[in-house]
Amino acid sequence: MHRRFPSFLVSLSSFFVVFTVLFSCKTEPPARLDAQSLIPLPVSVTATDSTFELTKNTAIYVPEGNEEVKKIGQYLVDLLKVPTGLEPELKSTSQVPSGHIALTLTPGDAELGEEGYALSITAQGIQLAAAKPAGLFRGIQTLRQALPARAEADHLQKGPWLVPTGTIRDYPTYAYRGAMLDVARHFFGVDDVKRYIDLIAAYKMNALHLHLSDDQGWRIEIKSWPNLTAHGSKSAVGGAEGGFYTQEQYADLVRYAQDRYIIIVPEIDMPGHTNAALASYPELNCDGKARELYTGIEVGFSTLCTGKEITYKFVDDVVRELAALTPGPYIHLGGDESHVTKMEDYIPFVNRVQDIVQAHGKQLIGWDEVTNASLKPTSVAQFWAKAEYAKSAADRNVKLIVSPAKKAYLDMQYDSTTQYGLHWAAYIEVDSAYSWDPATMVPGVTKDHILGIEAPLWTETLAKIDEVEYMAFPRLLGLAEIGWTPASARSWDEYKVRLGNHYSRLKAKRINFYQSERVPWAKGE
Numbered sequence: 001m002h003r004r005f006p007s008f009l010v011s012l013s014s015f016f017v018v019f020t021v022l023f024s025c026k027t028e029p030p031a032r033l034d035a036q037s038l039i040p041l042p043v044s045v046t047a048t049d050s051t052f053e054l055t056k057n058t059a060i061y062v063p064e065g066n067e068e069v070k071k072i073g074q075y076l077v078d079l080l081k082v083p084t085g086l087e088p089e090l091k092s093t094s095q096v097p098s099g100h101i102a103l104t105l106t107p108g109d110a111e112l113g114e115e116g117y118a119l120s121i122t123a124q125g126i127q128l129a130a131a132k133p134a135g136l137f138r139g140i141q142t143l144r145q146a147l148p149a150r151a152e153a154d155h156l157q158k159g160p161w162l163v164p165t166g167t168i169r170d171y172p173t174y175a176y177r178g179a180m181l182d183v184a185r186h187f188f189g190v191d192d193v194k195r196y197i198d199l200i201a202a203y204k205m206n207a208l209h210l211h212l213s214d215d216q217g218w219r220i221e222i223k224s225w226p227n228l229t230a231h232g233s234k235s236a237v238g239g240a241e242g243g244f245y246t247q248e249q250y251a252d253l254v255r256y257a258q259d260r261y262i263i264i265v266p267e268i269d270m271p272g273h274t275n276a277a278l279a280s281y282p283e284l285n286c287d288g289k290a291r292e293l294y295t296g297i298e299v300g301f302s303t304l305c306t307g308k309e310i311t312y313k314f315v316d317d318v319v320r321e322l323a324a325l326t327p328g329p330y331i332h333l334g335g336d337e338s339h340v341t342k343m344e345d346y347i348p349f350v351n352r353v354q355d356i357v358q359a360h361g362k363q364l365i366g367w368d369e370v371t372n373a374s375l376k377p378t379s380v381a382q383f384w385a386k387a388e389y390a391k392s393a394a395d396r397n398v399k400l401i402v403s404p405a406k407k408a409y410l411d412m413q414y415d416s417t418t419q420y421g422l423h424w425a426a427y428i429e430v431d432s433a434y435s436w437d438p439a440t441m442v443p444g445v446t447k448d449h450i451l452g453i454e455a456p457l458w459t460e461t462l463a464k465i466d467e468v469e470y471m472a473f474p475r476l477l478g479l480a481e482i483g484w485t486p487a488s489a490r491s492w493d494e495y496k497v498r499l500g501n502h503y504s505r506l507k508a509k510r511i512n513f514y515q516s517e518r519v520p521w522a523k524g525e
């Protein structure tokens with residue numbers, strides 16, 4: 001991919017670069033398609049030696065009568081409009097003339113699966129094909145990265161808009177590729193969450209797990225238990241302002257994510273991490289007394305009263321309302337760090353909430369401690385801490401979401417000088433977050449047991465979205481690649497160069513990212 005040239009040729013060619021820049025208005029042709037620093041790295045890329053130019057005459061063609069693909073076409077138009085100043089016309093047709101961009105569905109191409117795509121770029125035009133609409137959406141993310149970085153800017157840029165030619169065939173390794181945002185410790189509003197959705201979509205992630213309740217706050221309106229938000233949403237860590245999503249706002253987030261082929265996985269943590277609920281409804285406490293709102297960052301001190309019937313009425317109401325707001329298959333019921341719930345109470349509690357989730361037509365996800373209970377094969381355990389829990393899930397054919405705190409936790413500091421974040425699990429530099437394989441983390445847990453991977457971001461120390469971005473970026477790109485790209489095709493030494501080449505793209509997106517010294521950032525390009 002990266003060829004070496006004799007030095008006299010390098011100086012000669014730099015002379016011509018300077019000459020060209022000074023004396024003509026043309027910019028350099030883009031790097032070949034196989035040197036475009038795509039993240040996640042596609043399954044296969046073949047470059048040819050030409051370029052396609054996007055001009056004011058380029059249109060985007062979509063199949064006649066398919067509203068869903070038309071919407072994806074419109075998404076591409078909207079991406080291009082501001083930075084390029086071009087507004088490609090969206091045309092429905094069965095016959096695509098050359099010189100344009102065409103999105104087509106090829107349902108017979110089973111290898112592409114739910115999210116794979118085939119991209120063919122020639123000097124005459126761009127063909128993006130996929131078996132399913134989601135694949136077209138993922139393929140557009142690749143096309144974005146084949147355009148110059150300035151195509152990511154939020155204001156008008158100069159052309160030309162050249163795309164190197166070649167073909168790409170690509171599909172994900174894991175079905176579930178997620179990020180988690182803790183909106184309970186600190187609250188993040190609808191616009192912040194939409195930005196996070198856009199950012200994870202750009203790296204082909206397909207799930208956003210929202211941690212919607214914890215000791216410090218309850219963040220989603222539940223109409224049958226109104227005090228959860230009337231009272232329980234008012235607090236946040238350190239006395240910061242609380243907040244919550246109304247059901248209308250939440251439905252808007254779900255739609256926004258859905259338009260990007262991302263599911264939202266709502267989490268209501270229980271039976272621990274429930275102080276905000278226990279402060280809002282005295283009857284949920286075994287002693288019948290409401291707790292005070294909590295603004296510290298301790299964990300493991302609260303529990304729902306597992307012996308009271310009202311607790312299950314509460315869970316049933318919450319799950320029913322959440323399920324009605326959730327087109328995705330999963331409801332996450334936490335289950336972590338329930339240190340003050342006795343194991344003999346914890347197990348029947350988890351068994352019962354699993355039945356409640358199933359009764360509402362959803363599949364349960366729980367943090368790895370839930371493997372203490374009798375999990376059904378449709379439930380999913382999220383491995384974050386204990387390898388033996390992950391192994392016990394795999395032994396029972398319970399699928400795993402892999403998010404080991406030592407590798408995948410985006411709230412862990414990069415090193416001891418990082419301004420925000422925690423380090424109880426590890427310091428996680430950018431190379432450490434990238435250099436691991438979900439399928440070899442735990443002896444006895446193989447790729448077949450794994451639904452996918454997730455990058456959780458806890459917000460005890462993060463009050464603003466730019467602080468969230470600083471912790472998430474650039475590690476999130478590497479975690480997205482772990483979920484998408486075959487492990488055999490990944491290496492840090494090769495990846496770090498690609499990541500370094502994303503410098504101007506991350507800047508153009510105005511992402512506040514950590515400029516790790518371990519990455520050769522291409523600042524001049």
Ligand code: TNX
Pocket residue numbers: 299336337367384409411422458459460
């Ligand atoms: C552990 S990870 C927790 C969270 C904290 C996090 C901080 C997990 C399932 N529980 O409650 O926010 O550590 O890193």
